[in-house]
Each structure stands twice: as structure tokens, then as C-alpha cells.
Amino acid sequence: MAEELKKVDVVIVGTGWAGGITAAELTKKGYKVVALERGKEQSRNDFIGAKDELKYSIRYDMMQDLSKDTVTARGSMEETAKPVRNNNYARFGNDTGGASVHWNGVSLRWLPYDFEIHSQTVEKYGAKKIPENCTIQDWGITYDELEPYYDKFEKTAGVSGEENPVGPPRSDKYPNPPLKTTPSIELFKKASTNLGYHPYRLPAANMSETYTNPDGETINACMYCAFCEEYGCDFGAKGDPIVTVLETARKTGNFEIRNESTVTEVIHDGTKAIGLKYIDNITGIEYIQPADIVVLAGFVFTNNKLLLKSKIGKPYNPETQEGVIGKNFTGHFSNISTYIGARGFFNNEKWNLSMGTGALGAKVDDYAGDNVDHTDLDFLHGYEIRYYHLGQRPIDNNHVPEGTPAWGKEYKEKNLFYHNRSLIIRAKTAFLPNRYTYLDLDPTYKDEFGDPLIRATVHYEEQDIKRAQHGVETCKEIMTEMGADIIDLVDVPDDVKFDSKFYTNHFLGGAIMGEDPATSAVNNYSQMWDMDNLFVLGGSSFPHNSNHDPTETIGAFAYRASEGMIEYLGGEGGLLVEAKQTSKA
Amino acid sequence: MADNNNPKTESHDPGRRNFLKNTGLVVGGVAGGSLLGGLFTNQMKSDDGKKGKNEETAKVDPSHARVFFGRFEDFIVLATATELIFPEDDNGPGAIGLDVPYFIDKQLAGTWGINGDDYRQAPFTNLEGLKKIEKADEKVNHSRANRGKIFLEGLRLMNAESMKRFDASFDQATEEQQHEIMGDLAAGKLDMKSIPSDAFFALLKQATLEGAFSDPLYGGNKNMDGWRMKEFAGARPSYADVIESEEFVKLDPISLTDYQRKK
Ligand SMILES: Cc1cc2nc3c(=O)[nH]c(=O)nc-3n(C[C@H](O)[C@H](O)[C@H](O)COP(=O)(O)OP(=O)(O)OC[C@H]3O[C@@H](n4cnc5c(N)ncnc54)[C@H](O)[C@@H]3O)c2cc1C
Ligand code: SF4
Numbered sequence: 015m016a017e018e019l020k021k022v023d024v025v026i027v028g029t030g031w032a033g034g035i036t037a038a039e040l041t042k043k044g045y046k047v048v049a050l051e052r053g054k055e056q057s058r059n060d061f062i063g064a065k066d067e068l069k070y071s072i073r074y075d076m077m078q079d080l081s082k083d084t085v086t087a088r089g090s091m092e093e094t095a096k097p098v099r100n101n102n103y104a105r106f107g108n109d110t111g112g113a114s115v116h117w118n119g120v121s122l123r124w125l126p127y128d129f130e131i132h133s134q135t136v137e138k139y140g141a142k143k144i145p146e147n148c149t150i151q152d153w154g155i156t157y158d159e160l161e162p163y164y165d166k167f168e169k170t171a172g173v174s175g176e177e178n179p180v181g182p183p184r185s186d187k188y189p190n191p192p193l194k195t196t197p198s199i200e201l202f203k204k205a206s207t208n209l210g211y212h213p214y215r216l217p218a219a220n221m222s223e224t225y226t227n228p229d230g231e232t233i234n235a236c237m238y239c240a241f242c243e244e245y246g247c248d249f250g251a252k253g254d255p256i257v258t259v260l261e262t263a264r265k266t267g268n269f270e271i272r273n274e275s276t277v278t279e280v281i282h283d284g285t286k287a288i289g290l291k292y293i294d295n296i297t298g299i300e301y302i303q304p305a306d307i308v309v310l311a312g313f314v315f316t317n318n319k320l321l322l323k324s325k326i327g328k329p330y331n332p333e334t335q336e337g338v339i340g341k342n343f344t345g346h347f348s349n350i351s352t353y354i355g356a357r358g359f360f361n362n363e364k365w366n367l368s369m370g371t372g373a374l375g376a377k378v379d380d381y382a383g384d385n386v387d388h389t390d391l392d393f394l395h396g397y398e399i400r401y402y403h404l405g406q407r408p409i410d411n412n413h414v415p416e417g418t419p420a421w422g423k424e425y426k427e428k429n430l431f432y433h434n435r436s437l438i439i440r441a442k443t444a445f446l447p448n449r450y451t452y453l454d455l456d457p458t459y460k461d462e463f464g465d466p467l468i469r470a471t472v473h474y475e476e477q478d479i480k481r482a483q484h485g486v487e488t489c490k491e492i493m494t495e496m497g498a499d500i501i502d503l504v505d506v507p508d509d510v511k512f513d514s515k516f517y518t519n520h521f522l523g524g525a526i527m528g529e530d531p532a533t534s535a536v537n538n539y540s541q542m543w544d545m546d547n548l549f550v551l552g553g554s555s556f557p558h559n560s561n562h563d564p565t566e567t568i569g570a571f572a573y574r575a576s577e578g579m580i581e582y583l584g585g586e587g588g589l590l591v592e593a594k595q596t597s598k599a
Numbered sequence: 600m601a602d603n604n605n606p607k608t609e610s611h612d613p614g615r616r617n618f619l620k621n622t623g624l625v626v627g628g629v630a631g632g633s634l635l636g637g638l639f640t641n642q643m644k645s646d647d648g649k650k651g652k653n654e655e656t657a658k659v660d661p662s663h664a665r666v667f668f669g670r671f672e673d674f675i676v677l678a679t680a681t682e683l684i685f686p687e688d689d690n691g692p693g694a695i696g697l698d699v700p701y702f703i704d705k706q707l708a709g710t711w712g713i714n715g716d717d718y719r720q721a722p723f724t725n726l727e728g729l730k731k732i733e734k735a736d737e738k739v740n741h742s743r744a745n746r747g748k749i750f751l752e753g754l755r756l757m758n759a760e761s762m763k764r765f766d767a768s769f770d771q772a773t774e775e776q777q778h779e780i781m782g783d784l785a786a787g788k789l790d791m792k793s794i795p796s797d798a799f800f801a802l803l804k805q806a807t808l809e810g811a812f813s814d815p816l817y818g819g820n821k822n823m824d825g826w827r828m829k830e831f832a833g834a835r836p837s838y839a840d841v842i843e844s845e846e847f848v849k850l851d852p853i854s855l856t857d858y859q860r861k862k
Contacts (some may be wrong), residue, residue: 063859065834068813073711080718099718099740194843237837248836355670364847368831369838374650408812420785421804422778430690433829434847459720513734 016300022046023288023583025305027277027320030112031565032551032572033253034263035170035312038229041268045583048303048476049269050292052276052312053109057256061246067407071244074101076116078108083461084278086313086469087514091332091450094516095469097459104516105244106313110271111255113313113519114565118243118372118404119219119252122562123164123570125183125383126157127395131558134384135394141385142592143394145477147448149335149342150394151557154529154591155538159183160570168217171253172225172233175217180379193222193236198365198437199376202401205495211378216400218373219253225538229262240405242372252372275301277316278463280308280324280548287326287548293463296352307579310525310550314343317469318453318524319552325537327525327544330452332471338526338535340454342447343470344559345521349513350474350482350506352520355399355440358498359415359432367434370405377401381488382561383444384482395444395469397485399559401437401493408433415500438504439493441485448475453524462509470521472512482506520564522553527571530596537591539578540571546589547582549575662818663698667707667747672768676754677703679770681807683777691828692821699810702819703750706806712747729794735801738803743747744793746802753784760789814855826852834858 023045026033037047069075069262078084084104086095098104107113127134132152144150165185167173174190192215203213220236227233250257263269274295281288281302289304310317321327321339328342346352378399379385388394413436420582456469477537483506493501528534531543540555542548551572553564560567578590666676678700687693694700710716722745724732732738739749757780761769765776772780783789787797810819812826814834820826826833833852841848 030622041740048850063834063855065858066814066816066855068809068817072717072813079716081716089735094725096741097718097720100736101715102736194839196842197845206630235839237839238842239835239837241834351764366838366842366844366848369842408826408829409809412808420800421781423686426685426688426690426693430828433831459718514737 018302018304019239021196021289021304021306022048023305024048024283024307024309024579025050026304026309027290027312028112028315028552029110029255029260029271030107030114030311030552031259031569032257033309034111034114034259034551035167035317035569035572035574036309036311036551036576036579037263037269038259040574041263041266043580045268047263047269048305049271050275050277050290050303051271051273052295053112053273053339053378055271055273056110056115056246057255058246058248058250061248064245064248065239065241067241067409070116070241071407072409074105074244076244076246078104078106080104081462084461084467084518086456086467087512087516088469088471089471089512089514091471092163094458095456095471097467098514098516102517103514105519106315106516107519108169109432110273111246111260115246115254115256116244116538117219117254117565120373120563121168121171121175121217121219121253121566123182124560124562124567127383128558128560129153129155129157129160131395136286138384139389140467143388145475147450147475148477149447149449150393150535151342151528153527155527159538160574161185163570163573164566166573167566170227170229170258171219171569172221172227172445173217173219173253173566174222176215177301178214178379179212180382180385188217189227190222190225193218193220193240193371193374196366196369196374196403198367199401199403201496202437202439202492203376205497206378206399206492209495210212210490211380211399211492213376216373216375216377216402218371220371221251221253227258229258231258231261232576233257236371238369238371238374238405239553240368240370242370243404245259276463277312277320278323278465280310280320282324282326282545282548285545287545306547306583308548309579310548311552312335314521314524314554315453315468317550317552319455319465321525321535322455322468323465326542326548329454332449332452335449338533340452340524342523342526342557343451343453343521344445344447344523345516345558346442346518346559347445347472347474347512348515348517349510350478351397351443351445352440352518353569354443354482354486354504354506355438356493357413357436357438357502357504358493358496359413359436359500360503361435361499364434365437367403367406369438370403372404375402377402378492381485391480391484393481393484395446395481395561397441397443397481397488399488400440400442402440406433408456414441416502436499437493437496439467439489441482441489442561442563443478443482443485444561446475446477447523447558448473474510474512479506479508479510509583520553520559522556522564525550525554526557527555528557529591529594532592532595537589537593539590540575541582541590542580543589543593546587549579551575627803663701665713667704670858672705672758673751673754674700675770676758676768677750679777680694680754680781680803681810683774683781684804684807685811691824694807694811696821697811697825698819698821699807702810702813702817703806705818706809707747707750712745712750714745726792726795729798736805737775738794738798739802742794749799751791752793753796753803756789756791756796757784816855823852823854
């Protein structure tokens with residue numbers, strides 16, 4: 015029998031941006047908050063001297079311990095899913111601060127089109143433009159409504175950036191100027207400008223200068239140390255939950271992080287959540303932490319797993335298309351997004367590619383969202399083109415032109431020669447949901463406690479492939495203009511299938527947001543329609559995937575949800591948004 | 600810290616020449632098959648202190664003992680194979696000179712060798728199923744056999760294949776013969792039980808590159824020469840002062856041992 019602990023105001027699963035923002039906002043208002051975190055306690059001290067590529071980028075020391083829990087994956091409903099066994103296929107967060115600590119820091123707003131994707135598409139192109147199996151839907155909120163929360167996130171995380179010439183309207187400029195630039199970034203910008211595109215610097219949660227955020231937390235200036243993506247920051251120079259929101263919450267005296275605590279179930283009575291059941295990883299003792307508000311912020315897989323296991327909401331059924339939990343799973347799948355593009359080899363140039371920062375670079379948004387007219391395109395939504403200067407580490411970067419032998423003298427020669435002479439331009443594509451791409455519980459494989467693993471079924475539709483191929487072509491166009499001597503494409507074949515790789519850690523959906531409880535799990539405060547004191551935060555609430563990275567939008571919605579929770583606790587409770595019936599009965 | 604913020608002022612000597620001169624283990628030219636065997640045997644001998652007093656002998660490295668590989672015959676196949684993948688040349692040392700074989704031996708003896716961080720619940724995927732998986736690393740991940748077992752099977756198979764074809768152990772075969780076997784391995788043409796052989800080639804190559812380019816604390820990348828060859832500066836605290844430079848800035852590498860001592 016699990017031991018029941020003393021009730022608190024709010025209990026949260028997870029300490030990443032989603033959980034951390036909630037903790038800061040509620041503790042500042044005087045509420046007592048407990049966050050349950052399965053991983054170990056960690057602070058900046060753990061990152062000092064952590065410039066070890068083998069440990070962090072190759073053995074993935076900061077990522078989820080898959081020996082305890084993982085996901086299973088398959089490319090269609092006909093296949094038997096296999097478990098993801100190694101972190102090379104799953105870079106999920108694990109310890110205090112979650113993946114929000116070892117992220118790059120690329121901080122992007124999504125587009126007005128994203129939040130009203132269904133209605134705007136129908137209005138502009140007619141309902142027929144939406145492919146049969148595509149399940150895009152509006153989010154029940156507009157960009158303008160979300161904008162203040164974006165602004166808040168950017169100020170908390172200290173984003174360094176410049177105005178996007180083709181971006182959505184902003185109420186204020188970025189809190190910090192853009193990071194330093196480099197010759198290869200300038201080359202990319204020049205080439206894309208020549209071609210008529212509108213490049214701008216990647217907005218980065220790596221500080222261009224020392225910065226103090228509105229909560230009074232100081233974030234130091236970035237050193238361009240190049241051990242950033244997949245690493246915690248040595249210098250307290252990356253906007254992450256440890257140096258911002260978790261610290262803000264800690265200072266209130268109202269906050270406790272309970273590490274090594276794996277949440278296994280939401281305890282509820284059918285209408286209200288009572289608390290969270292968790293296991294102490296060290297002792298194996300089970301506890302229940304009751305609270306007035308229960309928050310799931312354990313990333314997309316844990317959020318969905320907990321809802322399904324705890325039997326909250328109606329599970330999605332791809333055959334009947336009824337139910338919600340598990341629906342519209344999407345992401346940046348690496349063989350049709352993010353890791354595709356054009357690599358150029360330059361015989362007469364040499365750059366300082368070993369230097370860099372997680373979000374140092376530039377991008378082009380001309381094909382983002384609905385920025386170009388899609389009437390004659392065979393896909394909806396779009397992609398962005400990126401050049402990153404994130405610090406090229408030597409184990410992970412062994413690029414040789416196609417046709418080079420895979421080993422031996424010539425291989426070594428070219429490997430060494432091109433190490434500082436090759437650049438890659440990548441396309442980050444949107445992925446639109448379809449009825450056959452969803453999450454449910456695996457029938458075979460179990461986690462360390464004997465609970466079923468979450469299973470992802472990921473089917474690529476034709477439009478997803480076309481969009482990606484278009485993106486690769488644009489990368490090639492820009493790389494050609496940049497003057498590479500040899501260009502190799504990381505291409506997308508017509509018959510490409512999901513490769514079970516969860517590398518980008520941009521995975522979304524399953525407990526999606528909307529205005530109708532029949533087609534969504536939560537409202538625009540991330541509040542469960544079926545259980546008003548349960549809030550489900552993070553990418554799990556996104557009904558589709560944009561071409562932009564998700565974290566700033568996760569942060570913005572966490573601010574909005576926190577506002578809702580404060581209203582809920584201070585008032586009568588109940589739903590914060592009135593449900594609408596938009597779907598056909 | 601202040602000094603490191605201004606790496607432009609630091610010495611640009613890559614030290615490769617010195618390294619080659621100073622090490623007693625790797626001598627000029629591409630090491631052919633039979634030479635390699637000799638190299639290792641010599642090394643063993645020098646460790647035994649059998650070399651003459653006046654001979655320039657390398658200092659015995661106490662980390663040069665095997666922990667995973669019980670049999671020297673397996674280790675010498677590993678050493679030969681890694682050197683074949685990443686040979687010594689004018690740029691600098693090859694896998695052996697970088698201590699890659701010892702690096703791999705140590706890795707196999709730890710968590711990585713037993714897939715200790717991986718999800719290891721059955722059912723696994725059988726050989727037919729593994730062949731259908733596209734990516735080589737995924738084939739390795741889904742095998743029932745852990746990396747240690749895969750390495751032993753793969754290396755012994757390469758050796759047996761060499762005996763069968765050329766009547767010589769892999770390390771004693773000619774370089775051309777060794778490349779022939781490596782080619783078949785990489786093409787998936789050798790029959791392994793644990794994984795398709797192309798996946799073993801990929802694993803071996805990945806491990807070789809890891810040993811050449813990881814921090815020397817793991818026992819490879821000897822003298823940071825792997826990094827020097829790539830003009831990679833290692834665990835540097837800051838590039839803030841130089842990142843904007845129009846020119847390529849060559850810096851001497853810093854290891855984690857140096858870096859952590861500074862704190
Ligand atoms: C290498 C890398 C680079 C990235 N770069 C970028 C980028 O540049 N831009 C961008 O927008 N996004 C980026 N991302 C994605 C970004 O990290 C995530 O979108 C973001 O961290 C999600 O925040 P979160 O709070 O929802 O989840 P997380 O930060 O992952 O936090 C979830 C927490 O919940 C805990 N948890 C999970 N299950 C349980 C359980 N059962 N019990 C207790 N605790 C649990 C986890 O241990 C974790 O600490 C990157 C991701 C990775 C891996
Ligand atoms: S590159 Fe900058 S933000 Fe990233 S880890 Fe280094 S100092 Fe920190």
C-alpha cells in the first residue's frame with residue numbers, strides 16, 4: 015500500500031521548462047508546490063568541466079535511462095513495434111531541469127497560421143486542399159492571445175535575437191541583441207539574400223551579454239564553448255530552468271523538488287484528480303502525494319502514458335477515429351526533418367567550426383507555415399532552412415564526400431581535410447497529423463515497474479514527404495549559391511518510412527488542445543476537459559507540428575496555464591474556458 | 600581562465616612531429632599487415648623490458664593492459680582492423696598510435712560492452728529481422744547479443760576467414776588481403792550469428808573513431824593527436840574572443856585533465 019503524504023496546493027510531474035515555469039509562477043503567489051522528478055538532482059556544479067563528447071554526445075549521459083523506461087515504435091499499424099533500445103534513437107530528458115537543460119536554445123514563436131490552421135486553410139484554399147487522412151484542427155486560441163506569454167518566456171529565458179523580417183508581429187523586441195556572428199553564418203546569409211530570401215539570426219537562449227531576467231535571475235554571457243547541445247552549461251550562460259524558474263521557485267521557500275521519484279499514476283475519483291502516485295527509485299517505497307491541482311509536465315510520452323494508465327479521457331482509436339488520448343502524435347522525425355538538407359565541401363575555405371553555441375546560426379523562413387501560397391504546392395504548411403554554427407565536435411563529425419571509401423588512407427585523409435571545410439544546411443519541416451499516427455500502450459514491452467511502454471505508430475503521408483523534398487531542394491539551391499565545390503544531399507526518398515528515431519526530442523500531441531471536448535483533451539489553459547483540477551502541459555497539447563522548434567511555445571503555454579491555475583485556486587474552480595461543440599455529432 | 604580567453608597568443612605547434620619522434624610504438628610509413636603484428640609483439644617485449652639498454656624504448660604505459668580481451672589473438676585482430684580503418688599517414692598516427700585498441704578494450708569492459716544503459720527486455724529481433732533494419736547502429740541495438748559478444752564474434756570471424764582464404768591469421772595477412780576481408784565485412788557478406796556483418800563493420804568503425812577523437816581520459820586519442828590532426832582544440836572554456844575571426848585560428852588542444860585542474 016502506498017503511503018499517503020500531506021496534501022499540498024500543487025503537485026507537478028517533471029522539472030523542465032513546463033514544470034519549472036508552473037513552479038515559479040505558483041510559488042511566487044504563495045502556493046506550496048512539490049515537483050516529482052524521476053532523475054537525479056543536478057546543478058551548475060555538475061556541468062563544470064563537462065566538455066566530454068564521448069560521455070554526453072555519444073553515450074548520452076544526460077538522457078533518459080532507457081534501461082528503466084522507453085517507448086516502442088513502428089511505421090504502420092500492421093507492424094509489430096520494437097522498443098527504442100539505445101539513446102542514439104531517443105534523446106529524452108531525465109534529471110532536474112529535464113531536456114530543457116541540454117537543449118540548444120533555439121527559441122521560436124509559432125505562426126498565426128499554426129493556431130488557426132484548419133480554418134485558415136479552408137478559408138484560403140477550400141476544404142478540398144486538406145488531404146483525406148490529415149487531421150489538422152484549430153487550437154482554440156489565436157497568436158494574438160498567446161503573444162504576451164511568448165514575450166514573457168523570451169524575457170525569462172533571456173533570448174538573444176533580431177526581428178524576423180517575415181515573422182509574426184511582436185509587442186516588444188528580444189531582451190538581448192543577437193549573438194556574435196561568424197564568416198560562415200555571413201556566407202549563408204549572403205547567399206540566401208542573393209536568392210531573394212530573408213535570412214535572420216537564430217533567436218537563442220544563449221546570452222549575447224550578461225542579463226538579469228524579470229524574476230531577478232542573472233544569466234551570464236555565453237563563451238561560445240561549443241559543448242552546448244546535449245550539455246548543461248558550464249557558465250550559467252544558457253537560459254534553462256536551473257538558472258531561471260527553478261531557482262526563482264526555490265527562493266520563495268514554497269517549493270520542493272523530490273528527485274529520484276518516478277510517477278506511475280494519477281490518483282483520481284473520476285471527476286477530480288486526487289494526487290500522484292510515485293515510487294522512490296532508491297528505496298522502492300510507493301507514495302501518494304495529494305494536491306488541489308495536479309500538473310503533468312513529464313514530456314509527451316510520460317504525459318500520455320499516465321493518462322492512459324490512469325484511465326483519464328477516452329483513448330484514441332485510429333479505426334473509428336473516436337476518442338482523444340494519443341491522437342495527433344507528431345514531431346520532427348529526423349529522416350524527413352531537421353537532419354535533411356545539403357552538405358557542401360569547400361576545397362579553398364576553412365572555418366573555425368569547432369567553436370560555437372547551441373543556437374548560433376541563421377535561418378530563412380520564406381517557406382515557413384503558409385508564408386508562400388500553397389495553391390500549386392502538393393503539401394500544406396512548410397519548412398525553414400537553417401545554418402548552425404554550434405561547434406563541430408570530432409567524434410560526431412566525420413564527413414567525407416560521397417564516393418570516398420568507407421575506411422583506409424583516403425578516408426582518413428578526406429575526413430581530416432574536410433573537418434573544418436564542410437557546412438550543412440538543413441531543412442526543418444512541419445509534420446501534419448494524420449489518423450494513423452498516434453500513441454497508445456504497447457501490448458508486449460514493459461517498463462521497470464511492469465507497466466506497458468508507450469507505443470508510437472508513425473505513418474508518413476505523401477504531403478510530409480513532398481514538403482521535405484521541397485526543403486532539400488531549397489537547401490541545395492542555397493548551398494550552390496554559397497559556392498561549395500562538392501554538394502551531397504541528405505535526401506528524402508519517395509518511399510521513406512519512419513525509422514523509429516526520436517532524435518530531435520520535438521515530439522508532440524496525444525493530449526491535444528482545442529475548444530471542443532469531443533476532439534481535444536485540454537482547453538487553451540492546458541486544463542483537462544474531463545477533470546478540471548488536472549493540467550497537462552508541454553508539447554503533448556500541440557495538435558500538430560510546425561516547422562519551428564517547440565520549446566518557446568511550450569513555455570508560453572505554461573505561463574498561460576499557470577495563470578489559469580492561479581485563477582482556479584483563488585476562485586471557485588471549474589473549467590476556465592467554456593466548451594464548444596464544433597464537431598459533427 | 601583569463602589566459603584561455605585569449606587563445607590567439609598560444610603556441611601553434613601541433614607537436615605532431617615531436618610526437619612521432621618521441622613515441623617508440625609507431626614508426627614511419629603505413630604499417631603493413633605483418634608489420635603490425637610485429638609492432639604489437641615488440642611493444643609487448645619492450646614492456647617486458649627485454650630491449651637493450653641503449654635502445655630508445657618507450658616508457659611503459661600502465662594502462663596498456665587488456666581488460667576485456669582475454670586472448671591476445673583477438674586483440675591483435677582488433678588492432679589490425681582499427682589501423683586498417685584509420686591508418687598512420689603523413690597527417691599523423693593511426694589507430695594503433697592513438698591507442699585506439701586499448702580504448703576499445705576498456706569500453707567493452709564497461710557499461711557500453713554489456714549495453715548497460717540500453718533497454719534490454721526480450722523479445723529481441725532475430726537475424727532475419729535485423730537484416731530488414733536499414734540503419735547499421737539499429738541492427739546492433741536490436742540484437743540479443745551485447746556489444747562485447749558481437750565484437751568477439753566479429754573479430755574471430757575475420758581471423759577465421761583470413762586463415763581459410765590465405766592460410767594466415769588476419770594480422771599476418773597482406774594489407775591487400777586484409778582489405779579484401781574488410782570489404783566483405785562492410786558489404787555484409789560474412790555470416791555472423793549476432794548481427795549482419797555490415798553492422799559489425801559500422802560498430803567497429805564507430806568505436807575506432809571514438810577512440811581516435813574522445814578525450815584522452817578514456818585511454819585513446821593519445822597525446823591528443825587525434826584532435827591535432829583535426830585541428831580540434833578540445834575542452835576549451837571559451838572561444839568568445841576568437842569566434843568572429845575571418846581567419847582560421849589554430850589552437851593547441853586542451854584535455855579535460857588540464858581543464859578540470861583549472862577549477
Ligand atoms: C539535444 C536537444 C536539443 C534541443 N534543442 C532545442 C532547441 O534548440 N529549441 C527547442 O525549441 N527545443 C529544443 N529541444 C527540445 C526541448 O528540450 C524540449 O522541447 C523541452 O525541454 C520540453 O520541455 P518539457 O518541460 O516539456 O520537458 P523536459 O524538459 O524533458 O522535462 C520533463 C521532465 O519530466 C521528468 N519526468 C518524465 N517522466 C517522469 C515520471 N514518470 N516521473 C517523474 N518525472 C518524470 C523528466 O525526467 C524531465 O526532467 C532539444 C532537445 C534535445 C534533447
Ligand atoms: S556555448 Fe554558451 S550557452 Fe552553450 S554551454 Fe557554452 S557557454 Fe553555455
